[in-house]
Amino acid sequence: MVIRPHGFAIWEFLRDELDSRIKKSGARNAYFPLLIPQSFLSKEAAHVDGFSKECAVVTHHRLRAVPGAPPGNLEPDPDAKLEEPLIVRPTSETIIWHMFGRWIQSYRDLPLALNQWANVVRWEMRTRPFLRTSEFLWQEGHTAHATAEEADAKAKEMIHLYADVTRQMLAIPVVMGVKSPSERFAGAEDTYTIEGLMQNGWALQAATSHFLGQNFAKAFDVTYKSSDGDEEHVWATSWGITTRMIGALIMTHSDDTGLVLPPAVAPVQVALVLIFKSEEQRKAVVQFADAAFSRLKARGLRVAVDDRPNMRPGAKYYEWERKGVPLRMEIGPRDAAKNAVFAAKRIGGAKQSIPVDEDFEAVTCSLLEEIQQEMLQRAEERLKSRTRRVASYAEMKDLVAAGGEDSGMFLVPWKCDSGNERKVREETKATLRCYPLEGQEECIGKDCIYSGDPATHMAVFARNY
């Protein structure tokens, strides 16, 4: 996967906001090695099962020319074989807990909260751009605590933080919940998740936060001396969000014309498109547009000027629409003459002439704010109307199979059971996305949609990326 500048800029805006909020939450950034000895992976039993089957393995530290072959033919040098293979990190719990063991001695060292911005590799046989790639970029936070309660509260705090940023910046509403045992992170006691609903009715796991119990502390023997002088294992969390969010953004908001980007993360928020036929017109329009550009720029907005000659206005409009730019301002000789621009929002509402008077910046900002809100509202309505309560398993199965508008998330009473979960997946291709954090009381007195036994949870099923 290559992330080109337009896509990478979106990631940068999201990253900067997350970085600032994560620091405010008390975590500090650090950096741990990319290459991890394979024996580290083995120390936590569930972790090795989860990741050993999809990791890139480094076995040599040198290439050599293939003996007897033409120049340029290379092979791993048998004399440079590593005694112990290294794996490219699929996640960093093992190396971080190896270090936590050296850093944590006393209750005074707790809580310890570190965050890392990094690349990770989880080998994928079938990849999808942004959604499922062997390498992705992410942020991974790791914390150690004196008590289970404090660790679990931290795991919940971070999933709320992710839900909040996803909603505010990306205009993606999510269902917040906890994973069923079979969908937990390898080595976690509980995995909290946020799940978005894409336009095709499929769910997408947007971020996760794990309460790791004492599993890693025990695997790496990380203890602390409590204020009473007892040696106790510490309690842990980890939590992450990835470049997959760029994929979620595309799949949530795009339309038939192309991308639709929320102003909060759009690399270009306002495109000034200049329209002119003669050199005289060009001069007047450019002068007027430059002044408008400077004012919006000074207000901190991200603005582009499209003054390309020899290109039809319609072709210019289409290009900015395709790129998802939230607000286009057309400026022709007549607009310049009457000291106005003709504004077209990427979604919602008709074009309108806006005077370039003392309110120009404020009006532009409020148009952008409207677009951001409109995008969120549309996505929220979709999530609401396509989260269905069905009367029977048969109905859910039919609707999942129908796909498109009829499909979505299915909120059903469920008795927690890994075997039945697997059967539903095999029969419908829908998976148990989560038990929502809110509204669990609805299951009381209801029967499981699959087994008919008394329900233990309200569960969300959906097909997923």
Added chain:
Amino acid sequence: MVIRPHGFAIWEFLRDELDSRIKKSGARNAYFPLLIPQSFLSKEAAHVDGFSKECAVVTHHRLRAVPGAPPGNLEPDPDAKLEEPLIVRPTSETIIWHMFGRWIQSYRDLPLALNQWANVVRWEMRTRPFLRTSEFLWQEGHTAHATAEEADAKAKEMIHLYADVTRQMLAIPVVMGVKSPSERFAGAEDTYTIEGLMQNGWALQAATSHFLGQNFAKAFDVTYKSSDGDEEHVWATSWGITTRMIGALIMTHSDDTGLVLPPAVAPVQVALVLIFKSEEQRKAVVQFADAAFSRLKARGLRVAVDDRPNMRPGAKYYEWERKGVPLRMEIGPRDAAKNAVFAAKRIGGAKQSIPVDEDFEAVTCSLLEEIQQEMLQRAEERLKSRTRRVASYAEMKDLVAAGGEDSGMFLVPWKCDSGNERKVREETKATLRCYPLEGQEECIGKDCIYSGDPATHMAVFARNY
């Protein structure tokens, strides 16, 4: 290598400043894959020679349990062997030029300037923390141009940018020069470098910028249609600066007490150290310090408050000194009573009482500015006094061998010759660091210090990290 939060914060300040300047220079950030097919490396002949001997090679995409062994014993799964090994990027020219070939068609696509913040791996048998590590973090810029002149100018522009940031933020003065042919980057026509002088008299290459000619364009067949309609190969540069700079910072400024950090990158710029014996004193001092803290914080300074009880003031002072904090403000009951703090600079000048009046923030800022300037001045004096013109090769050899105060950089007339360069290295352990960009005219009419032939350059020799 693990970079802990205190060190990583320094990297973040440096990175943010570089990122902003690199964007202003016209480059946009993007991201390219970590794992590169080994055949890509072979396409540029010099490049493969330079990097194939020190790269981590991924040969498998799965581990398996060792058959018959106890659980937890893993090995690369023979059924998951890659058809073509992948290398962990030692640098990204090959993958980037593979993509440039798809993106560049016409002169309108030029210049193309991309930057990437990434981790790279160059296998090291003997490592040193921060200075020589198998994995390091860096920024790598890659540009494509229509003409050789424009590309060479870009390579020079970026080495100037690095020299400027290194000097302004890290208070490290450098010698800017060009590498001799044998020290060039693998695949470059010219490598520009900045070299700092550490306190032990060794040089450290701080950053490099390469004019790549058409080598990569030809290896990856990247051409553009000129405005005349001709197909021509493009011209290239690449340039990078790494986490090694944290090592350069430590080796340039530290003293016997510990770190000395320039205010521009210090994670904590001002430490307020509270001194009290009774609870009554504590209350008064804390209240006074909180107000001072808020004012400095509001000015954008990075401030820490040390209100630890049961710790001797001397122990607190020592800890903040060891951490390299530029400015310490001691606040005891008497200071609070007279509305002042007692300020101690980490280097340069005696302690002084500073009133917490309306000029408090301004005085604090100017103290920090003084420290930054004092650090730069000291480093400049050292670079100047220890850059020596020697009368003979024998003298240089003796001084290099003596080391310490007597050693440093040796500016000598030289006839460019890779063989003689190698001999000097074998005989003295000093290497040819660069031909300085300024002052080359000094060589005119002089004879090479080694061969006795007419000199072609003024060269800087030094031992180096």
